[in-house]
Amino acid sequence: MDFFQSVLMGFQVALQPGNLLFCFVGVLIGTLVGVLPGLGPVAAISLLLPTTFHITPVSAVIMLAGIYYGAMYGGSTTSILVNIPGEASSVVTCLDGYQMARRGRAGPALGISAFGSFIAGTLAVLGLMFVAPPLAEMALKFGPPEYFSLMIVGLTILTFLASGPMWKALLMACFGLFLGCMGMDSIMGTTRFTWDIVELSEGFGLVPVVMGLFGISEVLLNVEQAMERSVFETRIQNLFPTRKDWRDSMGAILRGSVIGFFLGILPGGGATISAFTAYAVERRVSRHPEKFGTGVIEGVAAPEAANNAATGGAFIPLLTLGIPTSATMAILLGALVIYGTQPGPMLIKEHPNLFWGVVASMYLGNFMLLVLNLPLIGLWVKVLKIPYPILFPLILLFCLIGAYSLNNNVAQILFMILFGFLGYLFKKFQYEAAPLVLAFVLGPMLEKALRRSLLHSGGDPAVFLTRPISAALLAIALALLLFPLIPKFKKKRPAFGE
């Protein structure tokens, strides 16, 4: 099947009424969670994962992907109007977006954010369509040693880019690896670390783990704080940017799109780093860098374009190599496995309708977001005003029902509460959960690749070094581990929460 036939088939899949509906639901929920501070796409996807078990895998992935990139759109609204980023990736949008709102230019700020996101999202999907298939072809040459080394690189890069001390990120990755390998040993057929608890014979499920770590723990942290927030009272008018606004922003949007797309591909790069990098680049290339932070439109356009383009880029390693680059992607990977679809180089060949359907739905979803965001900004502002004490019981309730409906078992709820409490402690003691989730998802695959490699090589660990691709990947991982030891780069890691 050639490229254009594939694209056409993708649109045929995405335009089916059911898939269109799930795409719409996904981007709507995504925007909603993006708007609401304290509830991000990771938590939302975790919450809704169990509900997708009743629909087809294509519809499910279309909806979950919609939540992911929809949240990037929604996150900017709170940054601009409340100076509270709905998402970590929208933190930098606060700098100029809120200042624009204070100067009576909330409308153009929201407008350029929506248009910039649309342009960047569309460019990123184009990039995904062109880059993913050849990459998948190349990855077909990978055997277990290459996969093992690739997963090591993925884990290393994520821990390298996680905030806070590196030992914490690596420690969390090791703990995630342990958790992921609990339960049945698929090679020997024995169980590990189950303590005779029947519900643990398959290990901890992805849903209770991520719901607990990201959903419950967030609520536990929020309820112990004073929960007041005020929305900046201003009339939102002139959402369509002026010709001058467009002139000022177009370069920023294009540069942000390119930066976001390529950083999104890198494990751990993601939307947040992309947004910060795009802002920094824009400031550097600007003729008036001193005005950044006072409400310049490029300061909104660049990071918003970058964080949306990054979501498209992030799908490339997931769909072609089966390697998630962030916690959200790790959950999507887990979801694909639950649906009986193994992400990786064979995905495009074995499930072309899924791959091309999801890619085409992202085009449509970006368009829906543009249409949805501009007229509904008034509604999102009202949503922002829902008091958290009313909102959080519903978040908890969705978590509880989601965990229970996995297999109608109360034990899953208890596991989720356990991970919720652990997540709360992790945040208190400043440990990031993202490396844990990534290692949790990759753990079983990594173990299988390692043991198969050793079995085939007769126990010779040199197999990882004698195969060129594997050796190169391990060299990259080692370099990344040693990189922070260089004094020049020692203090460059961001602190926890930055």
Add this chain to the structure above:
Amino acid sequence: MAPFNHDQISAAAWLACGGAIVWGSTGHGLGTMAAPGSGFITFVAGMGICLFAAIGLIEASLRQGKEGGWTPILKGVRWQITLLVLCALTAYALLLSPLGFILCTALFVGFMLRVVKPQGWLVVAAGGILAALGTYGIFELWLKAQLPKGPWGF
């Protein structure tokens, strides 16, 4: 001010956790290089936890003298509310089957609305009932999830 900082305490806890994983893994069999056993990868993970926890403990101890202790993590926050929410979640899990979904959910949401930032009784009652019926409609009737029924048949 407490005598140890956050990282010293957490790293010590991780060290114990890693040690337990290493010890547990040896019981599952490490196997050989040619045929790694069930406990091999968890053993490696446990060793990794111990190694990084030890690094963290040393680093935090070296930092200790400069920082002069730490502020307890529960200081200045309403930790009692967090505890209540945790208890309510656990109670929900334990009472879900005996009480049934609708009653248990109405009680849970009502309790949450009353406890964190106390709402009026009307909001509590209406919120509890509407949330229970709304989610029942979505999950049981629309998505065909099988939610537990209490002795009253709902």
